[in-house]
Amino acid sequence: MLKFTRLQLRDNNLAEDLVQEALLSAVKNIDKFKRQAALKTWVFAILKNKIMDYLRQKDRFVVESDLDFSEETNHFFDYHGHWKAEYCPTDWQESEIYSQEFWQLFEVCLTHLPARQGRVFMMREYLEFSSDEICHTVNISRENLHTLLYRARLQLQHCLSGTLRQGE
Amino acid sequence: MNCRQVTKLISDSRERTLNLQEKIGMKAHLLFCPHCRNFQQHCKQINKLMKQFADK
Numbered sequence: 001m002l003k004f005t006r007l008q009l010r011d012n013n014l015a016e017d018l019v020q021e022a023l024l025s026a027v028k029n030i031d032k033f034k035r036q037a038a039l040k041t042w043v044f045a046i047l048k049n050k051i052m053d054y055l056r057q058k059d060r061f062v063v064e065s066d067l068d069f070s071e072e073t074n075h076f077f078d079y080h081g082h083w084k085a086e087y088c089p090t091d092w093q094e095s096e097i098y099s100q101e102f103w104q105l106f107e108v109c110l111t112h113l114p115a116r117q118g119r120v121f122m123m124r125e126y127l128e129f130s131s132d133e134i135c136h137t138v139n140i141s142r143e144n145l146h147t148l149l150y151r152a153r154l155q156l157q158h159c160l161s162g163t164l165r166q167g168e
Numbered sequence: 169m170n171c172r173q174v175t176k177l178i179s180d181s182r183e184r185t186l187n188l189q190e191k192i193g194m195k196a197h198l199l200f201c202p203h204c205r206n207f208q209q210h211c212k213q214i215n216k217l218m219k220q221f222a223d224k
Contacts (some may be wrong), residue, residue, distance in 0.1 A: 131184075146179070
């Protein structure tokens, strides 16, 4: 839970506070827990709401310069819009079970996404919020959200390519 | 369509329904571009990995 919150907020103290709050609130409301879901899922749902509440308050205003969406900043492609050799996606080895080391690297890759990209990507793919909810919470347009998610996917797949490359 | 435009559409297709022109452009490009096919595959796999990561 803590790992998950840290990834979202990038602030250890704050993450600890929110996890504590979520656990407290779970204990207080344990009579509302209806065994239809696993306890873990239920507690996580509470935590997700706490995080969303926090982000809602904090991220009301987006500094304009934070959002650089011009095509030129996309350094994965050359002038003609073709993949640059060093960023070309390679074949990945698919596997059902990944090693501990792999998951550590996965976390490093997530942590190294630029803050805003990382946040919306986690909201989308980890917390599984809808586009509308995310746009509303972080106060950006749908088009900007799609660009941030696109950038995050490019970055992540590049970051992971080192370990997942076929035949190594 | 070039790789930059197609990869954006691949990412967007996970967020919204593409229009007919976008779909045709993307599919045609993917037929002859293994790199963008890889990228499409990776986007799917990252989504699966995120779910596994969440359950850890």
